[in-house]
Amino acid sequence: MPDLNLLLALDVLIEEGSVVGAARRMNLSAPAMSRTLGRIREAVGDPVLVRAGRGLAPTPRALQLREQVRGVIEQAHLVFNAGREVDMMTLERTFSIRANDVFVGTYGGRMRELFKGEAPRAVLRFVPEGDGDDDAMEQGRIDLNISAAGKFGNDTKVQKLFSTSxxxxxxxxxxxxxxxxxxxxxxxxxxxxxxxxxxxxxxxxxxxxxxxxxxxxxxxxxxxxxxxxxxxxxxxxxxxxxxxxxxxxxxxxxxxxxxELPIPVRTAVIVQAWHPRLDSDLAHRWLRRSIKAMCDAESGLA
Incomplete structure (x- = not known):
C-alpha cells in the first residue's frame, strides 16, 4: 500500500514539474526523487509526469488524482495536529482576501455569519482585484486569492472551489x-x-x-x-x-x-490560491476549509 510520503512527493512533483525542484523542496537528492517517481508510477499505473520541453508535465491521470491527494494530505495534517488546533473563538487576526464582486456579492454575507459564529474576534477584509500586483501573496499583503483559474507561481498552492457557466x-x-x-x-x-x-x-x-x-x-x-x-x-x-x-x-x-447564449462559452473554474508559507498555518487552514465547505454546500457537493 503506498505510504503518505508518496502522496506528498506526487503533490510536490506536479507543482514543480521538475525532479530537481521537487527534490530540493523535499530535502532529497535528485536520484532519490527519481526513484520515488518510479515508485509512484508503479503504484498508480501511469507515467504521472512526462517530458515537456525542459520540464515535466502531468498526465491527465495525475491531474485527476491531484485534488484527491490534496484532500488526503489535509486530513493527515488534521490527524497529526489533533489537540493543538488554534482557538478561533479568541483569535484576533485580520484575513485579507482578494476576490471580484461576484464572489463577494454571492458569499460575503455567509462568510460574515461564519466569522460571527466561529471566529468572532477576527476581521474579514475583502480586497478588490487589481493589475500589476502579482507579488501581493508573496509579500503578505493578501492571505488568499479567489479568482478564475489562471497562471500562478510554481510554488503557489491552489484548490478548486467551484465552476460557473x-x-x-x-x-x-x-x-x-x-x-x-x-x-x-x-x-x-x-x-x-x-x-x-x-x-x-x-x-x-x-x-x-x-x-x-x-x-x-x-x-x-x-x-x-x-x-x-x-x-x-x-x-x-x-x-x-x-x-x-x-x-x-x-x-x-x-x-x-x-x-441561453446562442454561442458556445467555456465555463469558468474558480479557485482559491495561497502562498506556501501559509500552508501549515492553522488559522489559515480553518479559513480555507471553511470557504471550501461553503462552496461545496452551495454546489450540492457537501
Missing amino acids: FFGAARENHPLFEGDITAERFAAYDHIAVSRRGRSQGPIDEELAAMGLHRRVAQIMPTFHSAIFAAADSDLIMAQMPSVMLGRLERLGVPLRLF
Missing part, C-alpha cells in the same frame, strides 16, 4: 426577445462588457468571429454588479452573466431577463 441578460422588454435568439440577432445589438482592465474583447468575440460575426461593445464596466444595473436601464445586452449570481439577482429584484 454563463447566461445572457437583457432588460425585460428588450426587442431581442421578440424572436428566436440566434447568433446573428445576438450580435446585432449593442453590448455591455465587464472588465476591470477596460477590455472590450474576449471569448465571446472569438466565438462570434469563428462564425463570421462581430458585435459592438458600447459600454465597458469594471464590475458585474455595475453592469447588471446598467443593462437593466438600457438596451445593452450583457453577454456573460455568471450562473453563480442567479440567486442574488433574484434577491436584488433587478428587472433582467436571462437567456
